[in-house]
Amino acid sequence: MPPQRATLMQVAQRAGVSRSTASFVLAGRHVDMRISEDARQRVLRAAQELDYRPNLMARSLRTKVTRTIALVSDTLASDPYAGRAIQGSLAAAVARGHLLFIGETDGDPVVEEKLISDFLDRQVDAFIYASMFTRYVRVPKLLKDRPVVLLNCLTRGARPVQHQIIPDELTAGADAAKVLLRAGHRQRVHLVGTPATKVFAGRERLAGIRAALADEGVKLAGVVECDWWPDSAYEAVSRALDDGFSPSGLICLNDRIALGAYQALRDAGRSVPQDVSVVSFDDSELAAWLRPQLTSIALPHYQLGWEAVQTLLGPVRDPAVTRLPMPVRVRASVGRPPVE
Incomplete structure (x- = not known):
């Protein structure tokens, strides 16, 4: 049987502090709770010695926050070139301490609805709605009033309702x-x-x-x-x-x-x-x-994925269309015009 994971109480007991003090330290709240540096160091050392990992399931049930994102695309995930957007999204999610779920619909609205419903059942916090080619889309009704960023696609209208990340x-x-x-x-x-x-x-x-x-x-x-x-x-x-x-x-x-x-x-x-x-x-x-x-x-592609996640998890601001620069890769196919 796998070894039993250490509990927060065990960390607190080893560090010689209360359970609530250990919780505040591990949540990064030692400053606002006025916890001494000595106590903070004892808690961190105890957590390392016990290989303590927080119970994310219990935390999500308590806080209603799962620290998960769902990326729903048409064919983005299975395309080896455009898949760089997935890599950028993954990297940004990891940097923000989130997990990224990926679902591909192949453009089928029935599959799309089922995927989004499944993600909602799993209490995913936020969504990236992505397209292989830059195009205008209608955001699915199931995502209404949910945190959503559009990746490589746009909605029509004078004012965007969601953030939209596209190439310039x-x-x-x-x-x-x-x-x-x-x-x-x-x-x-x-x-x-x-x-x-x-x-x-x-x-x-x-x-x-x-x-x-x-x-x-x-x-x-x-x-x-x-x-x-x-x-x-x-x-x-x-x-x-x-x-x-x-x-x-x-x-x-x-x-x-x-x-x-x-x-x-x-x-x-x-x-x-x-x-x-x-x-x-x-x-x-x-x-x-x-x-x-x-x-x-x-x-x-990579920057599009990265920016979509950063926008989704970043400070709240008015929805806007963000156009990312497309770098010029100068190689040997351009020369002076031929002499007439």
Whole structure:
């Protein structure tokens, strides 16, 4: 049988203090309760010698606080790349002395309702409601009046009801354009990828690109429309090159598109960055695998998860949308424009 865990009374007896004094010391309340430093040290030493651990179940029944958080996501947990948000959330929860439960719904509202109900039955203190892709959501009714932070998603309305932590896609788009502008690209800069208005990231990135170019008196030369996957990008860029397409710089809406564009350029005898410079978004593992390595604007997954937990457990303040910076990872895919 496992050894019996030490009790608070045993700690108090070894330290030669009352049970309430030992409780106050271990709860960090020795100052406001005016407990002497000698008594505090005796309690801490006794707790260490006895390997005392507080009974969290008993504490939660007494205080109605379980020091637990539930993260409910669509497909965030099972995605190896976006899973960095889980790591950030876990790290922040541990730093705050909380446990983090994780539930994935695969976008099924029935599964979502069951998961949230189960978490509520376990008296979870607070929730993070997360999305794989930045999008607008409706917060489930079961979470109404509960402490909730939205991770990588938003609600519609003039004023947010919950805190919402998202990547700053608008500034990221501007930064991608500035990378090419600083390298001297002022003509024949094209976007690759269909910036559908319903896709939040694409819409924000395009707006940022256009704004940064406009600030320098430059216009986007055109858009090579394709799905956000390598094969679609390869086919679209290949067709354009066959029709006389001659870009100086390409801004790809994600790294998968950039992979397809790389292959199309190579097959057409164009070199990166000697003939065409390429900038992308996401900074997935593809960016470092490509040759030359791809300049990409990183999605701050880890920081999103960390900030969501810190906001959830931090001081109470009015709900707001927090946009986290997307770092620019400059690599070898950008050079000076080719000499005409």
